[in-house]
Amino acid sequence: xxxxxxxxxxxxxxxxxxxxxxxxxxxxxxxxxxxxxxxxxxxxxxxxxxxxxxxxxxxxxxxxxxxxxxxxxxxxxxxxxxxxxxxxxxxxxxxxxxxxxxxxxxxxxxxxxxxxxxxxxxxxxxxxxxxxxxxxxxxxxxxxxxxxxxxxxxxxxxxxxxxxxxx
Numbered sequence: 693x694x695x696x697x698x699x700x701x702x703x704x705x706x707x708x709x710x711x712x713x714x715x716x717x718x719x720x721x722x723x724x725x726x727x728x729x730x731x732x733x734x735x736x737x738x739x740x741x742x743x744x745x746x747x748x749x750x751x752x753x754x755x756x757x758x759x760x761x762x763x764x765x766x767x768x769x770x771x772x773x774x775x776x777x778x779x780x781x782x783x784x785x786x787x788x789x790x791x792x793x794x795x796x797x798x799x800x801x802x803x804x805x806x807x808x809x810x811x812x813x814x815x816x817x818x819x820x821x822x823x824x825x826x827x828x829x830x831x832x833x834x835x836x837x838x839x840x841x842x843x844x845x846x847x848x849x850x851x852x853x854x855x856x857x858x859x
Contacts, residue, residue, distance in 0.1 A: 698749060705745065705753030708777060709762060716776035716784040717768050717802040720744070731791055731799060740784050741777040750775065764810035768803035781806050785820035 693701075709715065720728055735742045747769040754762045776784045788799055804811040804820055811820060824832070 701745075701749050702753050702756070705750060705775075706756045709753055709757040710759070712777045713759075713805070713807055714778050714781050715762075715765070715805040716778070717765060717804070718774045718776060718784070718788060718799040719771050719802055720774045720799045721772035723796075723798050727796070727798075731787075734787050734791055735776065735784070738783045738787050739779065740787055743775045745773055745775050747771075747773055759808070761808055761810065762805060764812075765803045765805055768812060770802075773802065774799065780825045782821050782823040782825065785817050785823075789817060789821050 720731065732742055750773060751766055751769055754765055778784050788801060801814045801817045
């Protein structure tokens with residue numbers, strides 16, 4: 693890869709880093725080709741973009757990115773790195789956990805950047821998988837708001853029933 697090609701790759705990475713605030717770094721080394729393909733398919737089904745990148749190019753892209761907090765990802769740039777982008781914060785973590793449940797200890801979460809927070813290490817995987825999406829949070833709030841109303845309605849219906857029995 694010549695210098696111009698590297699510059700183009702770095703520019704594309706900078707563009708993607710600036711456009712996303714949910715970024716995962718994973719290690720997929722030692723996976724067979726068929727397992728990598730099935731992992732990519734699982735990611736595609738969950739709307740997670742996966743790209744294997746060279747650490748040196750990703751490091752330069754992170755340094756050029758608009759968000760200076762991304763620099764916290766640099767310590768994780770060792771070994772093979774798969775760069776994952778998503779719109780749903782917990783999707784990549786869930787894909788990784790589900791894939792590992794089928795057998796094996798790879799892919800390994802190296803780091804994640806979600807909503808201006810850095811998570812380093814595979815030990816963060818369970819925490820990241822439990823993050824609720826925007827739609828799940830809205831559903832929880834609606835359920836909480838409906839609960840008191842349902843209790844009042846139920847109480848009124850019971851009172852109506854009691855009045856009819858008394859008459």
